[in-house]
Amino acid sequence: MIMMKFGGTSLEDARSMKNAIQLVKRELPRTPIVVVSAIAGSTNTLLSAGTLSLDGKLDQATQQLNDLHERHVLLLENLVETRSTVQQILMDLKRRFEELKNLCTGIAILGELSPRSLDAISSVGERLSSMIMTEGFKEEGIGTELADARSFMVTDEHYGNAMPLFDEIEERAKSKLNPLIRSNKLVVTQGYIGATRKGVTTTLGRGGSDYSAAIIGSVLGAQEIQIWTDVDGVMTADPRIVPEASKLKVISFKEASELAYFGAKVLHPSTILPAVRKNIPVIVYNSKRPESSGTRIVDNPPKSNAAVKSIASKRGITVVNIQSTRMLMAYGFLESIFSVFGRHKTPVDLVSTSEVAVSLTIDNITRLEEIVHDLREFAEVTLYEKKAILCIVGEQMHTTAGIADRIFHALRDINVMMISQGASEINMSLVIDEHHVPEAVRGLHKEFFEPVPELEIFEAVSP
Ligand code: ADP
Ligand code: ASP
Ligand code: MG
16 A cells, blocks of 8 residues: 655646546556645645735635635546546535635634634535545546545644644554545545544644644555656755755765755655555655656665755744853753743754854744743843754764755855754754855855765756
């Protein structure tokens, strides 16, 4: 059995959905389970309809929902021409969008939008795309069953970023999906969404469909997890910033998760973990160029001479500078700082310390006000917003001399605010102003990857 996950970028319209269906058809002998994201852009639209309603802009929200409805109708009509069920699905679509509009009206009237309601809204994207794709498979004559992920993807109640409960998922996924597989049905399910033990809809966080595929693959013991997207694989940099980026043929789990965490959107950061535990290879493929061999993400890739393998960047970072109000840092100072962030459930990404000050970065600022209030009980606090983290990754970096020199040479015209190296041994992270990201990434890319290094793991990508 293999997992085949299709991202929204591979499901934007009927043409790309037909293409995805053909890719699955080729793999039928390996018993694929198909995990789908919402069609391109729809999760953003759904979330924005929710927030527009909260701001009292119900007309705009309704307009956006009508457009999204229209896109789904077009998708279905262009994908499925012969089946008698089309009318039924069109009715379902209509009902779903009526429900969404009612929800938005409720939000606008009450002036309240809870994370739970937002999950109810944003889960609709995957529920619709999976329903339509299932019809597409049936149109191709493939016996297909749509399994609602909420019947087995059990999570905690942390709406918007729910944590999967692996033991329960394993039990339920086996009893729900294995009989379907045994009866030779192609199983289609949704990524990104789950439900609490009580059956309330949750989501796994943005980009979470990759995670869903890895979770299902790991509990059912898949041989391989295929992530189908719109680029050739994991690249030496985000191709939207560096069009010349090359593809990495293979990369370690550790490197990939570091890259994902620091902004390489191609994979959700947690994707890696369930797969690592079971030693299941994850392969990133381009649905627009399926002949390309993709990037294999494996536990222990063959050693390569490449010190630096890829550059990631993450914008929207806030630097919190915390200065001890005493002259020197007393013991317990760091502990007090971290307990504030812990209490407010806010992850800290980078940390650097000096004799009297600590700088750290966060990207979730929902509790920033409370955090600063608590820190000011014992320290002076300064905030720097609109920063970005640049992350340079490679497993051999820490044993190769001269890398830092090359990094700083490439960034010589850019002010670097913070540096952190060593903790994971495979990356170096720097904080810069957000607006310098394109220039910095291009500069680093030129330094390390142009021309394409003559090493086995890199593959130039023809435009
Ligand atoms: P999907 O809809 O398939 O999940 P995403 O938009 O989530 O697609 O992820 C794919 C995008 O990730 C690419 O279009 C690319 O712009 C971006 N990306 C960022 N960094 C990298 C990288 N190092 N390698 C490949 N893609 C990257
Ligand atoms: N549709 C969800 C999102 O846009 C999940 C995903 O695409 O992985 O975040
Ligand atoms: Mg994604």
